[in-house]
Amino acid sequence: MQRSIILAVLILFSCAGIVKAQKTFSVTVDEVKNGKITVEPAIPDNGQVAKGTVLTITAKPDKNYALDAVYYSVNGMWGDMYLESMASPYKVVVDQDKKLGASFIEKDEVKHLMDAQNIPYAKPGVKQLKYDVFAPEGARNLPCIIIIHGGGWIWNTEDIMRGMARELTKSGKYVVFSIDYRWAGNRDGDEVGNTMADIIGDVFGAIAHIMEHAKDYGGDPTRIAVTGDSAGGHLSAVAGTMPNKIGVGGFGETDGVFEFMPSYIPKNKTVDQVRAEMMAAIKAAAPSYGVFGSDRLNHYSEDPKADDSWKEAIAPLSNIPNAEEREIPHYLTRGTKDGLIPDDGVKRYVDALVEAGQHVQYVQVGGAGHAFFDWKPDDNTKATFKKYGVYYINEMETFFNSVFYPKN
Structure with a gap:
């Protein structure tokens, strides 16, 4: 028995040495x-x-x-x-x-572009937050489209949306910005985990920075549309429906008060000014296969006071403005074979938008799964983008045109 114990100990130390030596x-x-x-x-x-x-x-x-x-x-x-x-x-x-x-990529696919990469807008934690700019040659005073990437709120960067950004600039009608944000929890290496309120604050901070600098790239900061897919679908819906929640009151620090503090505020602006200007500037939303109801959202807060009201405060479904107060037309897409986002969740959001008097179009993409607007280096993702993404990005642009270039 003693010999077996000694042998086991030797094996244990030997394995530890191998791990250490790796x-x-x-x-x-x-x-x-x-x-x-x-x-x-x-x-x-x-x-x-x-x-x-x-x-x-x-x-x-x-x-x-x-x-x-x-x-x-x-x-x-x-x-x-x-x-x-x-x-x-x-x-x-x-x-x-x-x-x-x-x-x-073929040169013809990008020859129309002037792009600027990794523009820093804030650093509230370990990670430098940034965005990329895609502007058609000769851009001048064009409406801006802001894309928010997906990845379960815990992965990916703005790079994954570059295929969509390139498509949306081909007509020469839009300047496109693709933004990054903090990942939830400790995924970025932050000692204190990032909450959904922090992430939403980053989205509003990026938009504030873009509005401040849009003219540098030929964009009009008073005419903005927001779009995004998956987690970015949720965040773009938040950006479209909830800029009125920007404020200094804190998120859940006081009972019943849930406000988002942008991670960037221009030096010459107050938070109240940023809120008012953003509410006026964001004129359309096109969230793709996103989560809209509180039942499927996580506030990521470790505050013991956090309850379901914290989830309601980050849910677009629960915060839709009445169209008489503020119009925010929507264009929604979802693949019929999407195994992550159920159809009924999107339909609930559609019904709520209609009830609030908002214009909404919901397009089901036949045969598509999840994330068909993403772009990655692998052939399968590129093929999916070509099969589904390109067509429905063009359809989305038709929706944006109805808002920013209405026919007389």
Whole structure:
């Protein structure tokens, strides 16, 4: 018996030593099409790279192609999870098993664009918050479309919406902004977890920053539409229906008071001014396959006072303005094979909008699943975007045109 115990202890220490000795991670390079990449320092033949190594990826497109993004991916809750840069070179720190690669796009798809990447707007926590700008050549005083990405409120960046942004600029009628925000809980590495109220504050902060600087990119800050998919569907509906909730009263700090503090306020503006200007500027919302009712939302607060009223305060379904007070027409989409967002949840929101006198259009996308407006480097996502996304983005733009370019 004693000998067995000693053997078990030796095995335990041996295994611990192996874990402790593991100082490398597997790094592989995906197949690259329509261009080439180089990685420095070179990856060893066995694919094992020392922890902490900084790899520099440089991408070069083939003739008639342009860089879409340089990326790395990790295995996550939804398969390959991408983190990307639309500029090369791109530095990647080896801290877990990773795949590296680059995606390229036909030049004709982006030749109309002037873009500006990673514009910082606030840093309320560990993560620098930013947005990307997509403006058609010669843009001048055009309406602005603001896109809010999805990812369950805990993943992705604004890069995942670049396909939609590019499509919405092709007509030359809009300047498009794609925004980032904090992830819920401690996903960003913040010591104190981020709540849904924090995330919504980031959305309003980004919009405030965009309104302050829209003219720099040829945009009109007084004419804004909001859109987004999945978690961004919820957040864009909030941005459309609830800018009246911007304020300094705090979220749940006082019983019955639920206000959102933007993470950015222009120096020459008061919070009251920002609220009033945003309420007047946001004129349309196009939330895609989002969550609208409190029954499926999480406030992410650890405050012991947090109850269902906190969820109601972040639910667009519970905060729709009457059209006589403020019109906010909606265009809603959902794939008929979406396994995450039920049809009845969207219909409840549609019915509530109608009851409030708002104009609303709900389009069911036959055969589509979830996230067909997303853009990633993998071929499957690009094919889905081409099959469903492009057509329905053009339909969405027709809706935006009815608001910003009405026929006489």
